[in-house]
Amino acid sequence: MSRLAASKPAELLGDPLSADAVGQALSVLRGIVKSCYGPAGRLKQLHNGVGGYVRTSSQSSAVLGQLCATHPVLRVVLASVQSHLSHCADGGLFTAILCCHLIENFRSLSVAPCTVVRVSQHLLGLCMDYLRSEGCACRVSVDFSHVETLLCLVRSILTSKPACMLQKPEVDHLAILILKAFMFTVPCHVDTRAVLGKCVIVPVKGTRVVDSTVLPGLLIEMPRMQLAAPLTVKRTGSNVVKTALFCVSMAGDCFSPEEGTVAVQQGVSLELAQLTQLLDIGKQLVKDEVGLVVCQKVIHPSLKQYLKENSVLAVDRAGLALMEPLTLMTGSKPIASIHLLSLNYGSLQDVCVESFASKHFLHLIPNDTAVCSLVLCNRNETAWHELKRACEAAEHMLQLTVKEPLALLGGGCTETHLASYIRHKSCSLPTSSFEDLGCSCTQYLLVADGFCHALESVACSLNHDGGETLTDMDYGHCWFVPSAVPSVSNWSELVSRCGCGINGNTVNLSWRLLQGQAGSAVRQGCPKEPPGKAADLLTLDCFAAKCSGLQVALDTANLILDLSYVIEDQN
Numbered sequence: 001m002s003r004l005a006a007s008k009p010a011e012l013l014g015d016p017l018s019a020d021a022v023g024q025a026l027s028v029l030r031g032i033v034k035s036c037y038g039p040a041g042r043l044k045q046l047h048n049g050v051g052g053y054v055r056t057s058s059q060s061s062a063v064l065g066q067l068c069a070t071h072p073v074l075r076v077v078l079a080s081v082q083s084h085l086s087h088c089a090d091g092g093l094f095t096a097i098l099c100c101h102l103i104e105n106f107r108s109l110s111v112a113p114c115t116v117v118r119v120s121q122h123l124l125g126l127c128m129d130y131l132r133s134e135g136c137a138c139r140v141s142v143d144f145s146h147v148e149t150l151l152c153l154v155r156s157i158l159t160s161k162p163a164c165m166l167q168k169p170e171v172d173h174l175a176i177l178i179l180k181a182f183m184f185t186v187p188c189h190v191d192t193r194a195v196l197g198k199c200v201i202v203p204v205k206g207t208r209v210v211d212s213t214v215l216p217g218l219l220i221e222m223p224r225m226q227l228a229a230p231l232t233v234k235r236t237g238s239n240v241v242k243t244a245l246f247c248v249s250m251a252g253d254c255f256s257p258e259e260g261t262v263a264v265q266q267g268v269s270l271e272l273a274q275l276t277q278l279l280d281i282g283k284q285l286v287k288d289e290v291g292l293v294v295c296q297k298v299i300h301p302s303l304k305q306y307l308k309e310n311s312v313l314a315v316d317r318a319g320l321a322l323m324e325p326l327t328l329m330t331g332s333k334p335i336a337s338i339h340l341l342s343l344n345y346g347s348l349q350d351v352c353v354e355s356f357a358s359k360h361f362l363h364l365i366p367n368d369t370a371v372c373s374l375v376l377c378n379r380n381e382t383a384w385h386e387l388k389r390a391c392e393a394a395e396h397m398l399q400l401t402v403k404e405p406l407a408l409l410g411g412g413c414t415e416t417h418l419a420s421y422i423r424h425k426s427c428s429l430p431t432s433s434f435e436d437l438g439c440s441c442t443q444y445l446l447v448a449d450g451f452c453h454a455l456e457s458v459a460c461s462l463n464h465d466g467g468e469t470l471t472d473m474d475y476g477h478c479w480f481v482p483s484a485v486p487s488v489s490n491w492s493e494l495v496s497r498c499g500c501g502i503n504g505n506t507v508n509l510s511w512r513l514l515q516g517q518a519g520s521a522v523r524q525g526c527p528k529e530p531p532g533k534a535a536d537l538l539t540l541d542c543f544a545a546k547c548s549g550l551q552v553a554l555d556t557a558n559l560i561l562d563l564s565y566v567i568e569d570q571n
Contacts, residue, residue: 080095185199244285245346248338
């Protein structure tokens with residue numbers, strides 16, 4: 001008998017934020033996520049340390065999912081960011097960088113944590129009220145009757161993922177395809193219970209990105225031998241292909257031991273009885289003029305041959321993932337039992353064969369385009385997987401934009417603009433507001449400065465080449481100066497367009513460097529709205545994702561600031 005070790009008492013750590021280990025851990029995490037941020041972000045190679053698949057990525061869903069944090073504070077940050085990603089699918093790096101900077105800036109203040117929490121929540125409220133107001137100068141309305149703004153949103157997602165290794169023509173091609181695929185999923189007839197359709201990504205690796213395409217309906221990969229003969233599919237009198245879906249095995253399997261004991265009379269073959277029942281189902285399908293049978297699992301070869309002889313196309317091993325789009329596309333409910341055959345059939349407009357590179361597909365063409373297939377191509381497997389995640393994020397972002405048709409200026413301009421707005425509001429706040437918040441004017445300004453510097457630090461994280469990062473004092477936008485340029489007073493000669501691309505007029509603008517540390521007072525006027533909006537040049541961020549990231553980052557920072565003890569089980 002092995003010896004039992006005595007249980008150890010739990011470790012109690014008081015005032016965890018004062019420990020140097022917290023600052024070091026946050027600094028390491030901030031360095032990792034900051035280096036991945038933006039179109040020029042540095043790639044990371046991820047593996048489990050004992051061999052196996054090596055993944056190259058800069059996306060937050062990949063990088064943060066591979067991090068194994070031991071410190072409780074980091075675990076809270078990572079869990080919050082991953083929760084944000086599960087809802088918004090993008091903006092994880094923004095949320096993580098902002099959260100780390102907020103914690104570092106706030107913990108360095110000589111202000112009580114409870115006061116910091118109250119003031120920062122007030123500042124967040126100012127930001128949210130401004131972003132949702134009609135007078136917000138960093139917000140763009142999205143009109144679904146014009147595709148320019150939507151294409152800008154999709155392009156911004158794709159260009160922010162450098163591991164996809166896309167060139168500009170490829171980005172433009174994919175942006176159109178993703179938008180076209182999304183439009184296929186929008187129902188033509190909207191009612192109170194309208195739901196979006198489904199876009200299925202079909203992998204084709206080792207080919208050019210520009211070979212990617214979008215097709216209405218569903219592509220099911222098939223062996224070349226099965227599609228060698230001319231395709232003949234039975235049609236009904238109304239010239240449609242009647243469809244039956246099965247989510248149960250049609251292989252004639254005998255009962256498994258887990259299902260209990262089966263009593264069989266002497267001389268009766270259970271396998272033959274199962275096959276007879278399957279063939280009876282086949283006769284019923286032929287009688288009902290079914291032209292296509294799709295089974296999630298395996299179809300018995302004899303049944304498949306019988307269906308083929310009667311011009312019924314049989315597809316097996318479709319898999320669970322395709323059953324939902326098949327149900328949505330055909331209107332048929334999957335039949336779950338071969339003993340009780342439901343006559344709930346669906347229909348398709350047509351069935352044909354498509355080929356891409358060395359792959360061959362059965363193309364199911366629906367009566368309605370609620371389901372579509374995005375044939376996604378890329379040069380190698382690593383770049384393809386990264387591109388797939390980027391396309392899924394772009395699709396999710398478009399779905400969020402349908403619910404809230406707004407976008408925010410990208411390229412760091414929303415962050416610097418918000419910082420300018422908060423600085424302006426902080427200087428004009430009435431005395432009664434300080435009393436309501438239970439703080440002095442000095443404490444409020446200190447917290448506001450730390451909040452604004454955190455926002456500006458996110459914008460600075462987009463610059464990976466060592467150049468200066470500026471903001472103008474008129475519009476509060478972000479501007480990047482090329483590296484290896486001598487420091488001069490006339491920055492207008494070195495910058496041509498702001499980070500989001502909306503403002504290219506640098507004449508008579510006043511500039512401020514963004515590398516200053518928190519605690520340096522900056523007076524800021526109310527930022528103005530830029531004079532023009534060139535929609536085809538904009539870098540845009542998803543409104544819902546950015547607002548959620550801002551909320552999650554501050555709430556997580558406040559939660560960590562309010563920690564008094566960490567109790568950790570040592571057993």
